[in-house]
Amino acid sequence: MKKSGIDLSLYKEEQMKRRIISFYQKYGASGFSDASRMMENDPEMYKFFVEHITINVTEFYRSPEQWKQLRNSIIPELILDTKKVNCWSAACSSGEEPYSLSMVFAYNFPGIQVSILATDLDSAILDQAQLAIYPQNVLRRLPLMLREGYLLPQGMEWKVASQIREQVEFRKHNLLSDPFGSDHDLILCRNVMIYFTEEAKHQIYARFSASLREGGFLFVGGTEQINNPGRYALEAVGSFFYRKKRTPGGTNEGNPRING
Ligand SMILES: C[S@@+](CC[C@H](N)C(=O)[O-])C[C@H]1O[C@@H](n2cnc3c(N)ncnc32)[C@H](O)[C@@H]1O
Structure with a gap:
């Protein structure tokens, strides 16, 4: 993903695929290239995409x-x-x-x-x-x-x-x-x-x-x-x-x- 500088090939493949698919399905895109086109014109969607694939879940004093x-x-x-x-x-x-x-x-x-x-x-x-x-x-x-x-x-x-x-x-x-x-x-x-x-x-x-x-x-x-x-x-x-x-x-x- 050139735009964000995130090299997806260094993330576990199956896990990443599942997250990308669930993301574009949520936005009604037909595939990743369709979703990429949509994100070119929609900064909010792009922001959600980065959040979705990077998984931000956390809390104070976790574990x-x-x-x-x-x-x-x-x-x-x-x-x-x-x-x-x-x-x-x-x-x-x-x-x-x-x-x-x-x-x-x-x-x-x-x-x-x-x-x-x-x-x-x-x-x-x-x-x-x-x-x-x-x-x-x-x-x-x-x-x-x-x-x-x-x-x-x-x-x-x-x-x-x-x-x-x-x-x-x-x-x-x-x-x-x-x-x-x-x-x-x-x-x-x-x-x-x-x-x-x-x-x-x-x-x-x-x-x-x-x-x-x-x-x-x-x-x-x-x-x-x-x-x-x-x-x-x-x-x-x-x-x-x-x-x-x-x-x-x-x-x-x-x-x-x-x-x-
Ligand atoms: C699940 S959170 C972990 C937060 C906290 N460390 C904790 O244990 O609760 C994972 C974080 O890793 C970040 N992350 C994912 N890939 C990264 C990378 N290549 N470099 C730096 N941070 C990354 C995400 O943006 C996300 O905020």
Whole structure:
């Protein structure tokens, strides 16, 4: 799909076909070329198409058990090395994931400075994320103290408090083609790898590993365990977290990063 820069061949074929077919049937198009023609003249339809194939479903504190492990063991280990934590929420959708992370830090680790880069392929969803206004139903898994502490009523909906929003910077980014940053302490990439081919996943894991500092963590989705993480210099810590291995005499071994 030239217009959006999305390379559909790197997504699982059958799954993608089903989503494309269900989309054009919904619009009464006879096939994909017919739907493409319709989208040339209909920006709204095009916007829905991108949303439909990229699957934006998310919520605050999705899979609470995994967040508990993050709070109770992963972050405490991370902050042994640094008091300034550099995080990346990749494929963040409408922002619930990076805002949950910001809340976890603010509530549980108030002395720690955190910066969260939150990226997604879909610019419309990033606009929504920046608004930071959410309906009640996406808050149901968020622990009460976080809900009470960091969400303010706005009509029938809820707005994320400025102290939480300030820690998060949103940016458009395609995991399949854009450069990855470096020196991340924690990368969250959840519930998107399932849509990619094995080859695409392999490339992305290798690049995540390269962009983590030694001893940093990758946090994956519930059904996204990595086969043979050692080939990416990662080691499993439970089912949803992978630690970047420290090389003997490497930058972090026995030499914590002191930057705040
Ligand atoms: C199901 S949501 C996951 C949101 C959140 N991480 C979570 O676990 O709740 C998947 C997101 O992946 C994004 N996405 C799909 N392909 C992508 C790509 N190639 N690069 C970056 N983001 C992508 C979609 O736009 C969508 O917002």
